[in-house]
Amino acid sequence: MDRQNFLCWRVALLLLLMPCGLQCMSVHILSEQPVHVIPGSALVLKARIEHGPLEEVSTVTWEREPETGIAPTRVTLATCPGNSFKCVGTRPKVRVNVEQQETTLQINEYSRADGGVYTVTVTDHTGAKTPAQCIVREYEAVNHVSVSINVSHSSLVCGEAWGTDPRFYWLHERATITKTVGNVSPDGATLSVTMTPICGHFTCVVSNKLGYSSATYTAAPCETEGRGTTAAIVCLVLLLLFGGVLAFLLWWYSNAHRQRQAQSQISFQAML
Numbered sequence: 001m002d003r004q005n006f007l008c009w010r011v012a013l014l015l016l017l018m019p020c021g022l023q024c025m026s027v028h029i030l031s032e033q034p035v036h037v038i039p040g041s042a043l044v045l046k047a048r049i050e051h052g053p054l055e056e057v058s059t060v061t062w063e064r065e066p067e068t069g070i071a072p073t074r075v076t077l078a079t080c081p082g083n084s085f086k087c088v089g090t091r092p093k094v095r096v097n098v099e100q101q102e103t104t105l106q107i108n109e110y111s112r113a114d115g116g117v118y119t120v121t122v123t124d125h126t127g128a129k130t131p132a133q134c135i136v137r138e139y140e141a142v143n144h145v146s147v148s149i150n151v152s153h154s155s156l157v158c159g160e161a162w163g164t165d166p167r168f169y170w171l172h173e174r175a176t177i178t179k180t181v182g183n184v185s186p187d188g189a190t191l192s193v194t195m196t197p198i199c200g201h202f203t204c205v206v207s208n209k210l211g212y213s214s215a216t217y218t219a220a221p222c223e224t225e226g227r228g229t230t231a232a233i234v235c236l237v238l239l240l241l242f243g244g245v246l247a248f249l250l251w252w253y254s255n256a257h258r259q260r261q262a263q264s265q266i267s268f269q270a271m272l
């Protein structure tokens with residue numbers, strides 16, 4: 001290995017050890033997106049700031065704009081000088097702080113109007129800006145649950161309109177689905193029915209953090225089973241009735257017999 005080659009390797013190694021070199025400001029919002037917030041609760045967004053050894057954070061700003069609209073207007077929620085705890089322009093509901101490598105935005109009593117695209121921008125000492133964005137939406141309750149049947153595939157499909165993070169759960173005649181009734185798809189929304197013929201009530205329950213809602217698909221009544229039970233009950237009732245009548249007749253007959261015997265004894269004594 002000649003000397004030039006060796007130098008090259010050393011430079012490459014140095015660059016590897018210092019992957020961002022001297023300019024590597026980066027900002028990441030530490031939340032899974034989009035962020036869903038329950039109205040009335042607090043929205044908390046944290047962002048991690050990383051920079052090279054020679055860089056300095058001069059300002060951090062938090063802004064918000066509507067997610068949709070023809071000309072969305074951006075509002076500044078807070079402007080904070082780097083490494084300071086004093087932010088300017090904060091509103092009553094808004095708290096922002098900046099620490100060494102982190103900045104936090106907190107909005108108390110979240111309402112629908114607080115939804116939108118949030119942007120945190122870090123400006124370095126040279127005036128270069130590095131932004132990061134995050135979508136924030138309201139956490140919505142489960143809405144309009146429906147069950148439809150796919151006749152060709154013997155399956156029931158459960159639908160839900162716009163609730164956040166819906167979880168699906170199926171019931172057949174108010175009991176948990178067993179293998180003899182059908183199989184639920186991994187996402188829970190589809191029930192492949194294995195029972196033939198399809199009968200009874202199939203209920204899909206959809207829930208999330210705010211509650212649940214359900215819908216029921218009603219197939220033909222489960223005939224054989226239903227008729228069997230009814231017949232058994234009718235038989236039992238008839239048997240009991242018949243037994244009762246028989247017992248009464250026996251009692252009545254023996255009573256009458258005894259009375260007649262007693263009467264004949266009395267008349268016999270009178271004759272004497």
Ligand SMILES: *[C@@H]1O[C@H](CO)[C@@H](O)[C@H](O)[C@H]1NC(C)=O
Nearest residue numbers: 149150151152153154155157
């Ligand atoms: C029934 O389900 C199959 C498979 O999931 C699908 O390809 C088909 O389009 C569905 N039919 C109807 C009418 O929804």
